Amino acid sequence: MRVLLVEDDRELRTTLRDALQVEGYTVQTAASLSEGRALMQHDHAPDLVLLDLGLPDGEGEQLLAELRRSKGTPVLVxxxxxQDGSKVRLLDAGADDYLVKPFSIGELLARMRVAMRHRGTLLRPAITRYEREGLLVDLAAHRVELNGQEQHLTPTEFKLLARLVRSAGQVVTHRALLSDVWGPEFTEHTQYLRLYMGQLRAKLEAEPADPQRLLTEPGVGYRLVEAL
Structure with missing residues (x-):
């Protein structure tokens, strides 16, 4: 899911972007009203907007009004x-929710799920920590351990494993993996998937030729066995 974050505070923008990416969201960021407008016109429009109010070149409320005239994209202020007056005005103007800084990442994620559920899209909380039979994957810490020993994965190997971790126990199709890890233009390049899955198995399976963790669903995709 694509999220547009319009926030002029660089530190907060980076913190929120990194936290959302760990959860599996694709995040675009804008530091001003004009940048936000430009990204909204992009071919890949966001599924949800996180919108600050006080921006260097205007009020976020202006972007909210523009969105409500043309799109039904959920907007969280x-x-x-x-002040209650500000909250009420923005909610009446079409904001789906209003979070007062500082707020926790957990609360933000929950409010995002509620906003999407009201649009008919059910989002489950992503799995960001996985542990089973000696394998530990911590997406937030960007750490992978096997039997207590840290495993060094390439960036692509980690992205592939992270995608499987977020859906642990479920089959992820070839197309979904290729799109999420390499990009939508690579959905037919199954050879990439076979190559990198082989590399992951070599690092994380006791017997790579007889995998017990990273399982193949013939003709469909791959599945990471469910965490204990």
Whole structure:
């Protein structure tokens, strides 16, 4: 799911972007009203917008009004302004929710899921920590351990494993893996998937030729066995 984050505070923007990416979201960021407008016109429009109010070149409320005239994209306002009048006005203007800074990442993720559920899209909380039979994967810490020993994965290997971790116990199709790890233009390049899955198995399976963790679903995709 694509999220547009419009926030002029660089530190907060980076923190939120990194946290959302760990959860599996594709995040575009904008530091101003004009950047936000430009990204909204992009071919890959976001599925949800996180919108600060006080921006260097105007009020986020302006972007909210523009979105409500042309799109039904969910908008969550994130602001340090805590006055009830401001909250009520923005909610009446079409914001799906209003979070007052500071807020926890957990609360933000929950509010995002609620906003999408109201649009008919059910989002389950992503798995970001996986542990089973000596294998530990911590997506937030970007760490993989096998029997207590840290495993060094390439960036692509880690992205592939992370995608499987977020759906542990479920089959992820070839197309979904190729799109999420390499990009939508690579959905037919199954040879990439076979190559990198082989590399992951060589590092994480006791017997790579007889995998017990990273399983193949013939003709469909791959599945990481469910965490204990």
């Amino acid at each position: 994130i602001s340090a302004r805590h």
